[in-house]
Amino acid sequence: MASAASALHMRGIGKVFPGVKALSGVDLAVRFGTVHAIVGDNGAGKSTLMKILSGAYAPTPGTIEVAGTEVRMKRPADAQKLGIRMVHQELNLVPDLTVAENIFLGRMPRRLGFFDRGGMVRRAAAILAELGAAIDPQQRLGDLSISQQQLVEIAKAYAAEPRIIVLDEPTSSLSEHETAALFRILRKMRDAGIAIIYISHRLKEVLDIADEVTVLRDGAMIETRPASGITAAEMIRLMVGREVSNVFPKTPSTIGRQVLRVRNAGDGERFHAISFDVRAGEILGLTGLVGAGRTEVARAIFGLAPLTSGTVEIDGAPVTIGSPAAAARAGIAYVPEDRKGDGIMPAMTVRENISLPVLRRLANRFGRVRRGAERELAGTYVRKFSIVPPDGERRIGLLSGGNQQKAVISRWLATDPKVLILDEPTRGVDVGAKAEIHGIIGQLVANGMAVVMISSELPEIMGVCDRVVVMRDGRASVPLAREGLTEERIMALATGEESAEGEAA
Amino acid sequence: MTDIAAMGQTTKDTARFSQGSRMVGLVSRAGLTLAILAVILYGSLANPVFFTAGNFVNVLMSMSIVGIVVVGMTFVLVVGGMADLSVPATIACGAILSLALQPYIGPVPAFAVAVLLAGLTGLVNGVLVGYVGINPIIATLGMGTIVLGIVQAAVGGVIVYGTDPSSADFVKSRILGVPMIAVIFIAIAILGNFVLSRTFWGRWTIATGGNYSAAQASAVPVRAVRAGAFVITAFAAGFSGGLLGLTLQSARPLVGQGYEFSAITAVVVGGVSIMGGFGSIPRAMAGLVFVQLLTNVMVLQGVRTPIQGFVLGLLIAGAVALDIALRKRGVA
């Protein structure tokens, strides 16, 4: 294995988006016949690196060598021609075709001009059997469960006889049995000389399957080591790696009585048995890795998605939230994660965006919205939160991300909520605005509001929250107190290295 | 998406928004005004009859019937419902029933019942589109056929004639020289503008069309708002159909044919986006004026009806293409 040929060598890879440096100086060397794992926190740059490898992005700067020859890939088809196959987290499948057709999508075998269904089904069945997947190749793909679809996606990449195969969180929906089968096939592929790149948050699995591990953090490569020379704890340390400095000053506040209580909530799909409570004047952090289910919980509490089990209580009384309007009436507010998609109405002005949920209140008997009152409302928030430019008539799409976010938060404050759920409130926001938003949140809790903050940034969670709930794969830990909490511990809980008491395994 | 990638995305789009929008917004508004002026100029030069009060009154009258439908159709487009193709049926409903019921219950109640039934169609459309989630084109197309058939069946499939001269007189009367129909139309347009641009319902409509999920997440009752737009259009079409029937004093089932296209053309040419979320009654009215003036000029010049239709079709296609191209650049 030690003298195996180089399959892939990425040198000095950087990637710059307008205003942001996503990657810088990343070196990655993978040899044929090895499994090379890449680990890193949310935002470390893993997906960007993989997009470059798959040909979707061009590196700026940096070079890529495949099997010793330098290559330049302009689009995914180029990568595929070089024998690089990706297995994405978001499935790239066609729901209305059969499993076999999906496996051979774009490469369906022909016989005498017609499509060789029999041959294709046989080959598909063989591949699926090798993978240990009990899936009927003639079944319609859309009828399968997510984990089965994921297996099909893997089969699809495998069927293309790749030289380099990249798997991005392939086991996120697989059971232990299926994961073991997957690893068997990965080992087979490795022994056959294929280079495998394995991206995962599940550190135990990484140690199980990988020969080498690379840790990324903040867009840079931190270290590469053979898997035998690293432990899970060390990986966590490298992933988190910074001094926990208090960049986020904590505004003191008195913590009052319980405002929101969630008991045993589940939606049947993405999260189960979630229980936590939030008190007045408190900031409860909700964190975990991408896919853990945090946003799903928030959306369900807010009425955007159905809750199939469990209860939600406000001020001790159970409430049924069937829609966002009902949630608003109950005193729950939610600032969505996807500002562009669910947050702002880009063609409307700042004022119109802020006043949206309370329009009825601002209208007179005939339904006419009282401009004066509306302007005043918007103006109050523009001033209070220093929204720049201080012009309520500006189209909100023209504002910077930070100011848009402040406007969206203002929108909900206008409804006078009891509990405010913020989903990644400082994502995509520059440093100055981040501080301002934290200042706003601090003011709110000082005045007695209960806040739930969903965030992927550990320093933020550590600095600002009074208690923290860590979610993993749809389940939540009990709320952890701030004292004695470390970023490493949160990461350990998020990756499953540590199992919190009270968590249903 | 990682933080970093997300950040990159947002900054990109903001940049797009700030550069193009102001200039293009101005151009599109100015463009239409210029176009209207150009048509007037050309018309006056080409034909002495054009720039006369008599001719303008004619234009106003033909504009009024379509205009009422346009008010309703604007709501449908702004809310993102694309188009309401049941308009020919609801117009026919208004026209046929308001005449057919006259001998039984009198002209005013007949009118009211006709409009109400048209509105009922809109309600069904609204439920199908807003709550069940069916494609609006299919829903309104289907409902249109059904309603047209029912209305015809109700009157035995014949042409209906009016029996009440007083209502005809009322409709054809003039206030200060302006035809009653035009007065009614202007009133409805003003009402429509008030609702769309000044009330919370109008704001909700624009928000729903602009970004359905964001509106939903902002506690807007999006499904009701979508349904409502179709109800409004059906009422408007029924109303204008009733007026049409009273004016002509006769109504055949195909009386409403083509109005949906005229209405959509006017709205789209006026700059209301077919994707939703952008537009206003004044804009639709500008489009209407332009189209009507253009048609008028063509008629005076002796251009045959079918070519006129052809030109209108080109206008729609062009306006929509332009709208989409603008949308892509992040400009509303």
Place this chain on the structure above:
Amino acid sequence: MSAFVSTLLRYRVAVILCLTLAAATLIVPGFASLTTLSLGLDRGSTIGLIAIGLTVLLIAGQIDLSVGSVFAVSGIVGIMLQPALGMGWAALAGVLAGTAARVVNGFLVVALRINSLVATLATMLVFRSVAHWMTASQPIPGNDIMFSITLSEIYLEVFTVCSGLFLVSILALHVWLTRTVAGRNLFAVGSNALSAEASGISAGRIMFLSFVFASTLAGVAGVLQSLATNTGSPVYGSELTVAVIAAVVVGGTRLEGGRGSALGTLGGVLTIAALTTAMEFQSVPAYMQQVASGLILILLVVLDRTVRTGRRKPAAAPVHA
């Protein structure tokens, strides 16, 4: 959902067809006869030919509202050019006019990326106007009344040229859809165009070609109809749009793409044909037949929608934080 109900749903096309035929035989005296069959088939084949094209388009995830207008234009071209080119060539020209129409549509949708609904809405108007323009809004008579008799001649006691053509085409389509790679790729594009593209299938080209195909067929139908009635009229086809869409939807082809079958469309067309023939026998006026088509369309679409939301599986759920 119980197994019985789901089997019922899967074969619903056949079920609906049988129910319709049964109801018709019971209600209409003399319905069950060979003459009825041939009449119905002939009537249905006009809708059927257009429906074949529309099926392909719908599977690809697009829609086309302008089929009725294309139908009219082709027929008119076919008739108008008769004196100049003689009947055979004129007919061909008519068909080509149909093809050309769809090249326009295809261009708008694929190249300019205009939503197919909107684009075909506009072209519907344009083509209809073209039809009116070419004929000065009058129906024009053709030259050869004898040919129309040939066309209505019945072979094997049941089939006319039209219905034969339709049946052959639909069987060919079935084979193409289920047995060729191109056919499967069509489904892929309609089901999830992005994934299809990612796997190397040229979605744009497939969509464009489907438009051309659909339009050519509408053209053929239009020419045949005009030859049969020996008239080219600008108002032809305006009522067809709803009936054709209804037939295709009854046949199980989804409006969102990715699902459909030629046999299903066959069933749908037969059902609609049976329905209209039965109603004609009962002297039900034309507008009521329209109501029936409209009702069927709406009911089926609603049914489709509710069934789907009922058993919706979480396919490829987006990964949220």
